[in-house]
Amino acid sequence: MDGFFPYGVQYYRPPSPPKKERTKDLRQIKELGFNIIKIQPQWNWTNPKENVFDFEETKELLDLAQKNGIKVAITTILENAPYWLAKKYPEARYTSFGGEVVDLQSACGTPSGGWPGLCLDHPGVRKAARKWLEAITREFRKHPALYIWHVWEEPHMEANSYYEMSPFPANLFCCCSSSMDKFRNWLKLKHKSIFSLNEHWHTKYSDWEEITPPARPCGGYSLLMDWLKFSEESLAEIMSFRVETIRGVDNGHLIISNSGLNTLDCGKDNWLLAKHVDEWALSLFPRFGNQCEPLCSIGRTIEALISSAKGKTCLVFELQAGGGSWGKGIFRGVPPAPKEIAAWVWSSIAYGMKGILYWCYRPETTGTESPGIAMCDLEGNLTERAETAKKLGQIINRYPVFKKGKPSLSEAGILHNRERVNLLRCALEDNRFLSRSVTGIYQALWDKNLTVRFVHLDETSLQEMKKFKILYFPFPLSLTNEQAEKVKQYVYSGGILVSECHTAQYNEYGYCSQIVPGNGLDEVFGCIRKDVGHSIEEEKIIMSDGRKVTAKGYREVYKLTKGKIKGKYSDGAIAVVENIYGKGRAVLFGTLVFESKENSSVLTRLLPEDIKPEIKVSPDIFARTLTYQKEMAIILINTRRSITEVKIFLRDRRFTINPKEIWQGKQIKKRRDYLSLTLEPLESAVLYMI
Ligand SMILES: [Zn+2]
Numbered sequence: 209m210d211g212f213f214p215y216g217v218q219y220y221r222p223p224s225p226p227k228k229e230r231t232k233d234l235r236q237i238k239e240l241g242f243n244i245i246k247i248q249p250q251w252n253w254t255n256p257k258e259n260v261f262d263f264e265e266t267k268e269l270l271d272l273a274q275k276n277g278i279k280v281a282i283t284t285i286l287e288n289a290p291y292w293l294a295k296k297y298p299e300a301r302y303t304s305f306g307g308e309v310v311d312l313q314s315a316c317g318t319p320s321g322g323w324p325g326l327c328l329d330h331p332g333v334r335k336a337a338r339k340w341l342e343a344i345t346r347e348f349r350k351h352p353a354l355y356i357w358h359v360w361e362e363p364h365m366e367a368n369s370y371y372e373m374s375p376f377p378a379n380l381f382c383c384c385s386s387s388m389d390k391f392r393n394w395l396k397l398k399h400k401s402i403f404s405l406n407e408h409w410h411t412k413y414s415d416w417e418e419i420t421p422p423a424r425p426c427g428g429y430s431l432l433m434d435w436l437k438f439s440e441e442s443l444a445e446i447m448s449f450r451v452e453t454i455r456g457v458d459n460g461h462l463i464i465s466n467s468g469l470n471t472l473d474c475g476k477d478n479w480l481l482a483k484h485v486d487e488w489a490l491s492l493f494p495r496f497g498n499q500c501e502p503l504c505s506i507g508r509t510i511e512a513l514i515s516s517a518k519g520k521t522c523l524v525f526e527l528q529a530g531g532g533s534w535g536k537g538i539f540r541g542v543p544p545a546p547k548e549i550a551a552w553v554w555s556s557i558a559y560g561m562k563g564i565l566y567w568c569y570r571p572e573t574t575g576t577e578s579p580g581i582a583m584c585d586l587e588g589n590l591t592e593r594a595e596t597a598k599k600l601g602q603i604i605n606r607y608p609v610f611k612k613g614k615p616s617l618s619e620a621g622i623l624h625n626r627e628r629v630n631l632l633r634c635a636l637e638d639n640r641f642l643s644r645s646v647t648g649i650y651q652a653l654w655d656k657n658l659t660v661r662f663v664h665l666d667e668t669s670l671q672e673m674k675k676f677k678i679l680y681f682p683f684p685l686s687l688t689n690e691q692a693e694k695v696k697q698y699v700y701s702g703g704i705l706v707s708e709c710h711t712a713q714y715n716e717y718g719y720c721s722q723i724v725p726g727n728g729l730d731e732v733f734g735c736i737r738k739d740v741g742h743s744i745e746e747e748k749i750i751m752s753d754g755r756k757v758t759a760k761g762y763r764e765v766y767k768l769t770k771g772k773i774k775g776k777y778s779d780g781a782i783a784v785v786e787n788i789y790g791k792g793r794a795v796l797f798g799t800l801v802f803e804s805k806e807n808s809s810v811l812t813r814l815l816p817e818d819i820k821p822e823i824k825v826s827p828d829i830f831a832r833t834l835t836y837q838k839e840m841a842i843i844l845i846n847t848r849r850s851i852t853e854v855k856i857f858l859r860d861r862r863f864t865i866n867p868k869e870i871w872q873g874k875q876i877k878k879r880r881d882y883l884s885l886t887l888e889p890l891e892s893a894v895l896y897m898i
Pocket residue numbers: 301302303327328329330382383384385386387388
């Protein structure tokens with residue numbers, strides 16, 4: 209369906225919404241201009257007995273959608289398993305490191321029970337899941353309303369949220385005997401022999417069967433580092449199972465998965481997961497609770513998702529449509545204002561997202577998500593949020609540039625690897641250092657209105673890396689030899705690398721390098737660490753051009769081997785080193801310099817001069833462009849706290865004829881060198897020109 213921009217709502221998750229309301233709802237959904245609904249016919253709900261499949265309710269929904277000219281995304285949820293299956297295979301219940309097994313129950317996102325499902329590493333569960341996936345695919349593959357199979361709501365080890373809703377839970381799943389067999393087989397493939405494993409881990413195992421998970425993470429690294437890597441690859445294997453099972457029955461429809469809320473520093477590798485699907489999607493809930501997530505943070509999440517998709521079409525498959533909270537308690541949070549929803553949608557489109565589905569249409573009727581996050585009230589009446597969504601859809605559908613346009617890519621990127629994320633998890637540390645560092649450097653580039661791509665070191669070839677003139681590497685605590693070699697070659701062949709303290713401090717098994725930067729990267733930076741401690745006070749580093757940056761977190765001191773001093777601590781110790789390596793250049797800061805917003809001007813001065821945004825605005829606000837053939841859209845959002853008159857200077861002179869503001873019909877003032885208009889805080893404007 210070329211040119212189809214999916215614009216719709218999550219509609220059905222049993223038992224919501226009430227059955228008697230559905231005919232009226234679908235009619236109203238059509239009137240709002242939505243062209244797709246997402247439905248979740250859950251496993252335990254539709255496979256209540258062994259070999260009994262009941263898709264009657266699902267079919268009614270697809271028929272209703274068809275009657276109204278609406279397409280359907282069918283979400284196949286395996287995170288609720290049938291109770292008969294748990295009875296048949298009690299050993300397949302998720303089992304923690306500590307040996308606790310999880311019985312099936314209802315949960316916030318699975319009100320009809322069966323949560324958190326059963327372990328898909330168990331052959332009996334895998335077979336039953338395949339049978340259900342094949343049955344539902346066979347049932348609906350020829351239904352005219354079907355648009356796409358949505359195979360995983362948000363990939364993660366579901367049982368990990370049994371103890372706490374945290375990306376770094378103290379207890380990790382799954383350690384049932386099937387999962388342990390899978391882990392040991394993974395270890396055998398990776399290490400080849402128990403001797404080799406002992407060499408890497410510095411252990412004395414005599415047999416694979418002796419390897420058991422620790423009762424809980426206690427601060428040791430090697431076993432856990434491999435366990436976490438295995439867990440990421442295991443999730444990707446389960447994604448492949450879901451996709452290939454459906455594709456085996458229906459090769460004619462697209463297959464998509466959400467990636468979830470967090471796309472960089474949680475327990476999964478989005479690059480590995482996205483490989484298996486046709487399209488890749490995101491959940492976005494910027495206003496859970498009272499605080500609204502900054503627009504920059506939303507950008508980081510979206511651009512990380514787009515990076516991991518490596519050219520595949522990306523969509524927002526869940527966008528918050530009402531007040532909500534994190535699945536806990538009865539607090540509902542402040543519902544998003546219409547201008548917030550508009551800012552989320554327009555910025556998503558500006559980054560290149562090609563579909564928006566709101567979560568959700570009608571409020572949930574039970575569980576801790578009830579009665580929230582919806583664009584209707586409990587009786588199904590529309591709120592002003594629904595009216596805003598309607599208006600947004602009308603504009604998006606009218607202009608091809610939103611369906612097919614692309615943003616212009618900058619040549620600045622941020623390096624990413626999983627080892628440093630996992631080392632923090634093994635160190636019983638939360639992810640705040642890494643998260644602040646990534647967010648800080650992203651914001652420095654985002655404030656410049658540059659498109660940013662995250663570059664995964666294992667999933668990006670050297671040729672692809674060379675497309676970036678500059679790469680920033682936040683808190684690169686742990687690297688494999690292969691990753692370090694790629695970084696070396698990138699700089700040697702002409703790239704600019706900017707890195708922070710602790711570069712390659714640890715290898716992939718969590719062992720310290722004797723020389724830091726490790727893995728031979730000292731040669732690239734032209735220096736060696738002399739000492740390291742914490743930067744307790746916010747010490748100022750004086751750069752060689754007299755500018756100052758603030759030290760954060762760590763205080764690494766260097767001695768030179770070849771590089772030049774670029775900055776010193778207040779006591780004269782070397783804090784920043786710059787080195788020419790091959791045709792390229794590397795700059796190393798001895799602290800978490802990316803974190804602080806006040807350091808951003810020093811960091812962005814390292815950008816090559818020709819890395820510039822498509823348009824310049826004054827004062828600086830969010831300003832991005834999309835182009836498609838002869839069309840151009842400029843998406844503006846006032847990210848300042850006051851009413852602002854914005855001047856827009858176009859670099860590309862092709863597009864200065866007859867611009868019009870199509871979102872709110874605002875007046876544009878035309879001057880000789882620029883256009884201008886006035887925006888309230890967080891207000892969006894969309895300039896269209898052809
Ligand atoms: Zn298991």
